[in-house]
Amino acid sequence: xxxEAEAEAExxxxxxxxxxxxxxxxxxxxxxxxxxxxxxxxxLRHRETRTSTDVAELLTTELVTNALVHTEHDxxxxxxxxxxxxxxxxxxxxARPPQPRTPPADEGTHGRGLLLVQALADxxxxxAQGVGKVVWFELDMGGGGPA
Numbered sequence: 001x002x003x004e005a006e007a008e009a010e011x012x013x014x015x016x017x018x019x020x021x022x023x024x025x026x027x028x029x030x031x032x033x034x035x036x037x038x039x040x041x042x043x044l045r046h047r048e049t050r051t052s053t054d055v056a057e058l059l060t061t062e063l064v065t066n067a068l069v070h071t072e073h074d075x076x077x078x079x080x081x082x083x084x085x086x087x088x089x090x091x092x093x094x095a096r097p098p099q100p101r102t103p104p105a106d107e108g109t110h111g112r113g114l115l116l117v118q119a120l121a122d123x124x125x126x127x128a129q130g131v132g133k134v135v136w137f138e139l140d141m142g143g144g145g146p147a
Contacts, residue, residue: 017080017081017082018042018045018046018080018081018082019078019079019080019081020038020039020042020077020078020079020080021076021077021078021079022034022035022038022076022077023074023075023076023077024064024067024068024074024075024076024077025074026068026071026072026073026074027068027069027072028068029065029068029069031064031068032061032064032065032068035060035061035064035077036057036060036061039053039056039057039060039079039088040053040057042079042081043056043081043086043141046081046141048081048086048141048142049141049142052086052139052141052142055120055139056079056086056088056139056141058116058120059088059116059117059120059121059137059139060077060079060088060090062113062114062116062117063077063088063090063113063117063135063137064077064090065113066090066098066113066114066135067090067091067092067135070094070098071092071093071094072094073092073093073094073132074092074093075090075091075092075093076090076091077089077090077091078091081141084140084141084142085138085139085140085141086138086139086141087136087137087138088136088137088138089134089135089136090134090135090136091129091132091133091134092132092133092135093131093132094132094133095128095131095132095133096133097126097133098114098126098135117137120139121137121138121139122137122138122139122140123137123138124136124137124138
C-alpha cells in the first residue's frame, strides 16, 4: 500500500536494543530512500561511524529493493541495534529463495545486490517465515555505540 509505513523506534536509553520497523507496500520503491534515512538516523543516534552507517544503508537498500522488485507483495523491514551489532531483516511473502548471481557485464550494476551483501556483511542468510522468507544481514558496528 503506497504511503503506508508502520514505524517504530524503541530504546530504553540504557544500551538495550533499539529497533526500527517499516512495512512497505508492493513496488513502493519511493519508500527505499525513507528506509535509508530512518536507518541512518537510528544508527547516528546510536553513535555509529559514518562508514559503518554507509555500509548498513547500502546493504539495506539492496535487500529492500530486491524484496519490492522481485516479488509481487509487500515487504517488512526490521533493523535492530544491540551493543555493537546491527541486524537487518527484510521479510517478503514469496517462498522462493534469492539466488546470488554474477550478472553479465552488459547488465551494468543491475543484479549485484546479493553479491554486495555477501561481500560486505559479517553474516547473512535466508530463512523461511510462514508464507514467505526473511533475508537478513548482520554488521559488527565496531563498538561505536553508547559510552
